[in-house]
Amino acid sequence: MSVARGSLYRTVQRTRNRGLTGLYLLVAALLVAYVSLFPGVLSLAGFSRFTQNWFPLALVTMAQALLMLNGGISLSIGPLVSLGAVIAATTMSGPLGVPGGIVLVAVTGLGVGAVFGTIVALFRLPAIIVTLAGSFIVGGVALLVLPKPGGMVPAWFSDALAGQYPTAFLLLLLVIVGWKVFMATPTGLGLYAAGDNPLGAFRSGVRVERVRIVAFALSGLLTVLAGLFVAAQTGSGDPVIGAPMTLNSIAGAVLGGVGFLGGRGTMRGALAGSLLLAAMINVMFFLGFPPVAQYVAQGLIIVAAVAVPELLSRRQRA
Amino acid sequence: MNRSLVTRVAAHPWVLTLVLVALVWIVAGFTLRGFGSWGHLRYLLELSAVIGIVAAGQTLVVIAGGIDLSVGAVMTVSAILLPLLSPADDPTGLAGIGATLAIATGIGILNGAGAAYLRVPPIIMTLAMATFLQGLLIIVAGGSAVSVSNPAVIWLGSARPLGLPAGVILWILVSAATLYALHRTPFGARLMAIGANPIASRLSGLAVDRASVRLYSASGFLAGVAGILLLGMNRQGYAGIGDPYLLSSIAAVVLGGTSILGGRGTYAGTVPGAILLVTSTALITVVNASPGWRSIMFGSLILALLLVSGREARR
Amino acid sequence: MPLNEATVEARGVHRGFFGNPVLKGVDIALRPGRVHALLGENGAGKSTLINLLSGALLPHAGEVIVDGGSVSRFSPEAARRAGIAVVQQELSLVSELSIAENIGLGAYPRRFGLVDYGALAEGVEQVCRLVGIQENRGTPISALPLGRRQMVEIAKALFRRPRVLILDEPTSSLSAHEAGVLADLVLRLRDEGLAVLYISHRLNEVLALCSHVTVLKDGVVTADRSLAGVSPDELVRLMVGRDAEHLFPSWSPVAGKEIVRLEGFCAGSARDVSFHARRGEVVGVGGLVGQGQEDFLQGLYGAVAARAEAVSIAGSASLPKSVEAANALGIAYVPADRKRESLVLTHSIAINLALPSIGRLARGWSRSRHAEAELVSDLSARLAIKGDPARPVQALSGGNQQKVALAKWLPLKPAILLLNDPTRGVDLDTKREIYRMLRALAADGTLVVLMSSDTPELVHLCDRVYVFREGRVSGVLAHGTISEEAIVGAALGLPERKAA
Amino acid sequence: MPLTAIDAAAAANCIKGERKAPYTIGWANIYSVPTWMKQTEGTITAQVEALKKEGRVKDLMVTDAQGNAQTQIQQIQSMIDANVDAIIVIAGSSSALDRVVSDACDKGIAVINFDSLVNTDKVTSKINTDSNEWGSKAAQWMVDQLGGKGKIIIMNGPAGVSVSDDRRKGAQPVLDANKGLEVITETNTEYNVAPAQEAMTSLLFANPEIDGVLSLGGALSAGALLAFDRQGRDPVPTTGENARQFLELWKEKGIKGWATMQPNWLGALSVYAAVQALDGKPVPARVKVPLPVIDDASIDSYLARADKFPADGYIYSDYDQALFDKLLTE
Numbered sequence A: 001m002s003v004a005r006g007s008l009y010r011t012v013q014r015t016r017n018r019g020l021t022g023l024y025l026l027v028a029a030l031l032v033a034y035v036s037l038f039p040g041v042l043s044l045a046g047f048s049r050f051t052q053n054w055f056p057l058a059l060v061t062m063a064q065a066l067l068m069l070n071g072g073i074s075l076s077i078g079p080l081v082s083l084g085a086v087i088a089a090t091t092m093s094g095p096l097g098v099p100g101g102i103v104l105v106a107v108t109g110l111g112v113g114a115v116f117g118t119i120v121a122l123f124r125l126p127a128i129i130v131t132l133a134g135s136f137i138v139g140g141v142a143l144l145v146l147p148k149p150g151g152m153v154p155a156w157f158s159d160a161l162a163g164q165y166p167t168a169f170l171l172l173l174l175v176i177v178g179w180k181v182f183m184a185t186p187t188g189l190g191l192y193a194a195g196d197n198p199l200g201a202f203r204s205g206v207r208v209e210r211v212r213i214v215a216f217a218l219s220g221l222l223t224v225l226a227g228l229f230v231a232a233q234t235g236s237g238d239p240v241i242g243a244p245m246t247l248n249s250i251a252g253a254v255l256g257g258v259g260f261l262g263g264r265g266t267m268r269g270a271l272a273g274s275l276l277l278a279a280m281i282n283v284m285f286f287l288g289f290p291p292v293a294q295y296v297a298q299g300l301i302i303v304a305a306v307a308v309p310e311l312l313s314r315r316q317r318a
Numbered sequence B: 001m002n003r004s005l006v007t008r009v010a011a012h013p014w015v016l017t018l019v020l021v022a023l024v025w026i027v028a029g030f031t032l033r034g035f036g037s038w039g040h041l042r043y044l045l046e047l048s049a050v051i052g053i054v055a056a057g058q059t060l061v062v063i064a065g066g067i068d069l070s071v072g073a074v075m076t077v078s079a080i081l082l083p084l085l086s087p088a089d090d091p092t093g094l095a096g097i098g099a100t101l102a103i104a105t106g107i108g109i110l111n112g113a114g115a116a117y118l119r120v121p122p123i124i125m126t127l128a129m130a131t132f133l134q135g136l137l138i139i140v141a142g143g144s145a146v147s148v149s150n151p152a153v154i155w156l157g158s159a160r161p162l163g164l165p166a167g168v169i170l171w172i173l174v175s176a177a178t179l180y181a182l183h184r185t186p187f188g189a190r191l192m193a194i195g196a197n198p199i200a201s202r203l204s205g206l207a208v209d210r211a212s213v214r215l216y217s218a219s220g221f222l223a224g225v226a227g228i229l230l231l232g233m234n235r236q237g238y239a240g241i242g243d244p245y246l247l248s249s250i251a252a253v254v255l256g257g258t259s260i261l262g263g264r265g266t267y268a269g270t271v272p273g274a275i276l277l278v279t280s281t282a283l284i285t286v287v288n289a290s291p292g293w294r295s296i297m298f299g300s301l302i303l304a305l306l307l308v309s310g311r312e313a314r315r
Numbered sequence C: 001m002p003l004n005e006a007t008v009e010a011r012g013v014h015r016g017f018f019g020n021p022v023l024k025g026v027d028i029a030l031r032p033g034r035v036h037a038l039l040g041e042n043g044a045g046k047s048t049l050i051n052l053l054s055g056a057l058l059p060h061a062g063e064v065i066v067d068g069g070s071v072s073r074f075s076p077e078a079a080r081r082a083g084i085a086v087v088q089q090e091l092s093l094v095s096e097l098s099i100a101e102n103i104g105l106g107a108y109p110r111r112f113g114l115v116d117y118g119a120l121a122e123g124v125e126q127v128c129r130l131v132g133i134q135e136n137r138g139t140p141i142s143a144l145p146l147g148r149r150q151m152v153e154i155a156k157a158l159f160r161r162p163r164v165l166i167l168d169e170p171t172s173s174l175s176a177h178e179a180g181v182l183a184d185l186v187l188r189l190r191d192e193g194l195a196v197l198y199i200s201h202r203l204n205e206v207l208a209l210c211s212h213v214t215v216l217k218d219g220v221v222t223a224d225r226s227l228a229g230v231s232p233d234e235l236v237r238l239m240v241g242r243d244a245e246h247l248f249p250s251w252s253p254v255a256g257k258e259i260v261r262l263e264g265f266c267a268g269s270a271r272d273v274s275f276h277a278r279r280g281e282v283v284g285v286g287g288l289v290g291q292g293q294e295d296f297l298q299g300l301y302g303a304v305a306a307r308a309e310a311v312s313i314a315g316s317a318s319l320p321k322s323v324e325a326a327n328a329l330g331i332a333y334v335p336a337d338r339k340r341e342s343l344v345l346t347h348s349i350a351i352n353l354a355l356p357s358i359g360r361l362a363r364g365w366s367r368s369r370h371a372e373a374e375l376v377s378d379l380s381a382r383l384a385i386k387g388d389p390a391r392p393v394q395a396l397s398g399g400n401q402q403k404v405a406l407a408k409w410l411p412l413k414p415a416i417l418l419l420n421d422p423t424r425g426v427d428l429d430t431k432r433e434i435y436r437m438l439r440a441l442a443a444d445g446t447l448v449v450l451m452s453s454d455t456p457e458l459v460h461l462c463d464r465v466y467v468f469r470e471g472r473v474s475g476v477l478a479h480g481t482i483s484e485e486a487i488v489g490a491a492l493g494l495p496e497r498k499a500a
Numbered sequence D: 001m002p003l004t005a006i007d008a009a010a011a012a013n014c015i016k017g018e019r020k021a022p023y024t025i026g027w028a029n030i031y032s033v034p035t036w037m038k039q040t041e042g043t044i045t046a047q048v049e050a051l052k053k054e055g056r057v058k059d060l061m062v063t064d065a066q067g068n069a070q071t072q073i074q075q076i077q078s079m080i081d082a083n084v085d086a087i088i089v090i091a092g093s094s095s096a097l098d099r100v101v102s103d104a105c106d107k108g109i110a111v112i113n114f115d116s117l118v119n120t121d122k123v124t125s126k127i128n129t130d131s132n133e134w135g136s137k138a139a140q141w142m143v144d145q146l147g148g149k150g151k152i153i154i155m156n157g158p159a160g161v162s163v164s165d166d167r168r169k170g171a172q173p174v175l176d177a178n179k180g181l182e183v184i185t186e187t188n189t190e191y192n193v194a195p196a197q198e199a200m201t202s203l204l205f206a207n208p209e210i211d212g213v214l215s216l217g218g219a220l221s222a223g224a225l226l227a228f229d230r231q232g233r234d235p236v237p238t239t240g241e242n243a244r245q246f247l248e249l250w251k252e253k254g255i256k257g258w259a260t261m262q263p264n265w266l267g268a269l270s271v272y273a274a275v276q277a278l279d280g281k282p283v284p285a286r287v288k289v290p291l292p293v294i295d296d297a298s299i300d301s302y303l304a305r306a307d308k309f310p311a312d313g314y315i316y317s318d319y320d321q322a323l324f325d326k327l328l329t330e
Ligand SMILES: Nc1ncnc2c1ncn2[C@@H]1O[C@H](COP(=O)(O)OP(=O)(O)OP(=O)(O)O)[C@@H](O)[C@H]1O
Pocket: B315, C017, C018, C022, C040, C041, C042, C043, C044, C045, C046, C047, C048, C049, C089, C394, C395, C396, C397, C398, C399, C425, C427
């Protein structure tokens, strides 16, 4: 019984990379291309800027992947990002200050997520339509908080988060560590279990409903934090800025191999997917693609990222 | 008796959606000025027709376990291409319609082929397709587009044979065909089986890949039809004209009681689902409130309808 | 606690689904140090009863008693705390999680609120040894074949250090070897003082392991007695309420035309297989679980890519490239995992029966309701499938589900019928019907290829048996030389194997 | 147009370092698909072609943020990284681009912002019409038309967007001053025909009496007119923008109409201004382009040129270099 402590954990972690090699290679290729086209990204400032642009997308992709792993999905990611941004931009320069703003934003995200989760879990309604209805409600609230772009985030806070230093990258590392810790809790593993085999998980003693609510709440938290970062990055709030993020978050997660029916995929894959989407934009710029080609190339890369590994593995099997 | 009614409704959730529509119409008709007039209801039906027709394709796709995120883009492309593809010397205008529908169907075939043979998850395949189509629009939009002069399309958008808008009649035809295909043909039975259990379906000898190509081509075709109808109603296609119909089509399907996971559902629910959506939008429009509040009201209304109709049975 | 005191008990429990009563006042008491058998036909309510005992379902009337006290608000979590562990008939595993994480699910050892992977690894190590799991504990479940998953499920129950262990058909997907390991384990646990409830349709297992039996029939207990001195025939009588008949039909070999000849056939993990068979034969495919037999069948069926040096199959000189092509040649396949691979559970019995024939029955574009209804009622009658054909197939018990999975191919009049473990989890009566039907099909000129993990089936039903080992055919046993020893010998690659 | 000395002094804003003709210009578009954008890009590329011939522009780099302000930030960042000489931008969000735009300015890149403006003033020049004035002029015309009395419906662009909000705000003082004008209700839709028509139709059923439609841009007015027409209601005085479809309907239905525009050639003007600034010529920090007005007197002259514009496009007023020079020196 000489099981080295932690060796099980390491093996488990290693097997989670299965099936992601193709995506990792594609992302690596894009990053190499980016570096060779624009060596400046290797400077501290360049690196900081690139990760700042990636960070909000990474957060929302994680938020979406979290739900999809649990067998849900959210169509209110975009409006919730906006809500986070406008709350930050309206409170942080007021009496609550930055800490108060952060707390308020976080509580909002957890609360909104928990409400959605409760509706989905207790009334057994499909998440896709609950969050679709929710997107109108959340978007409406964002418009009430700030009817048009404005508000202010203190400059020092903006500089701290989205200035010359790779704070965004460090925050991302922090979030990843947080995810790792969460995934090492019974609830975290229960999240997978409830997504893949809800009945089995229930019979094994996992509180499926509670896990679902937790998943929605955490997803809401990640989403509003993306909004908070966007507010810091832009120094202000915009009640509709998040709109495109809903589809982007789904694209990132699915590119990363996260399945729709729950329990399939990994967070590392989702992160790689979001990095692919973010890096693609810069690479296409430096290659001088005109807009038409940008659209076409984007579509092709997305399809290829999913199809090529699949075709290769089929080739191997045959 | 009472109980059998309840179980019947539970077995056919679409009945509930229908009842909801009726209730909303009756209540609104008595309380809101102008709502209950025949002209208004006819107009609501006309608007619902567009959603209903795209949602017909979406229903088929969702029942078979997929999803089509390119329908909005296909509608836009059809509405913009039709005037370009209509030869000026064709007095019927049917040639242009045929060409446009062929392209829309072709897009669907590509979606289906990608999903079936490249094994790209439908959501990604159709999302990528929507991106492609945006690229196509940049080339086409704002080019030499001319106002729609295609007589068939104009007729479709404005004529009222038998007192019903032509679009509604088209919708009735599409509905009949969809319901027939879904419930009366081997194809429909296979779709449901594929949606519920693709592995078992394949091992039972169903041509899953071929079905998926047909399915997405049907969805593309119907999105094309909806795009043309929308063009006829607006007389003008523009970039983004189809965008609102993507989420509407999915919402109509789900409100109609079709399981978003596939394998179970009927177009008979999507029809009242589409009407419900249009009605909600119309109700919200006449309320004088700030945009934020309107949005909140619309979302809450959908959520309330959803709670009332309480779908996805307990395990 | 006195030894004879029941640890878990159900008293007068009632439970039904959608108004259909399944259990009508059932009593059962599980005592420490006893292996208690629960018998009954498919759909008798066995699984339902254990769901009540383990908190997965709540009774509509009656009570569940743990350690002498009635429990209200029972839940799986509460049952676990009370020391009740269940090996469910339907696996409760999570495919992306590792073996270890599955074993611990719902009962993880914690440190600072986190899963203590060190302690988990140790605990898992112990139970894995007990049940003989050699795979790396970090392997995801999705990488394991069904039989191994079942062992993980058993390990998972043991991990909870139960006082009461409930096993619902634990051996139905196990190989003979694994079943042996399990039997030893059950006896050991009994000696350690556990209360065990054992559900199985394999009566020899019941006789070997259990000392007490409860029989369910039509929702009520028809027998609750000691098994001491009960003979197999008596047991059957207890269960079905009449005398035991022969399980296997008798037959005389017929030598039809050769319909399959394969040389150097490869598919998936099946390598270099030579195979030939005639119409009218029942050809067995045996060996330990997961030696390429399934890939062999699926390769013939066009469901996995296959190639061969020489082919002649159902009149074609090439292998079918797809399932439809196989169907067109008259090849049908009944998968082992009926819930995943064979049935559309949420759809009606009728649709499931008609699915492969729907296109053929259609008139023009339209389905022919009439022809389908006729087909369905004909098949239901022929296989005695109980229940209204309009009900979802998931409401059928396992045995009846299996009949549906088989029956849907009959209208195709298959020339070659490939069967993958067709009697898994099926009760005696149904088994008998299935065996009779297979021989009858053979007598009509069908080639039946029967892959089975139930060795007696191969011995008593087959004209010839191909035994697989590591993807290759390690022995071909001709009629007269087929015995359990010969099959096991060939499966283990022992030298004294007999080749035909 | 009041242009203070400070503005003039700030005209050399941003530009630093070696910036010699021919220049590389970055065009950070927010969304290239809509027809207005497409037409605008047409004027930009035409201007660039002309300047290329003169040897003053080397290259035009175009990005398309697909409507995503976050993406636009990333793309402008890339333009900074590529050290383009000038960035032309329509802001996807009036607030979100502030930081990246001022960053570009700090790096010495000429930034010309037109149409949707950023909040920050750290740009070489902001070129736009006045949205407030847009709203107040339209409202004033409506007051005059109705004699200060009547029931009107206001149609706004999408909620949460500065342009639509500013136009609405501009109308408010006029409405306040004329209490006889009753605003029955308001709508917010995309600047497109279909949603506008849909919303207006619902309002027509709910409101038997409507005396005027104060529509604040895009193709909203065309949607409104179509709704009146299709419901068989007599059209009422309607304001709007220079969408070809609206102008044609206005003429066809013979309504009382008024329109102004956001000229597409603001794009060309921006390119021109960028090159002027890079050449060291003074460019005002704010160029307020006067709103061209289309009324019953001038509509025919616009419709006469309609064929040169796409059916779903905008008929913009003529422009030439003389006009640009005039606007930039005013
Ligand atoms: N969740 C459920 N919903 C509806 N009906 C159910 C449900 N679970 C079980 N049943 C019905 O209850 C009956 C008893 O089922 P149960 O699973 O207890 O049988 P069983 O004795 O375990 O049969 P088997 O030997 O096949 O395992 C079945 O016929 C089935 O139709």
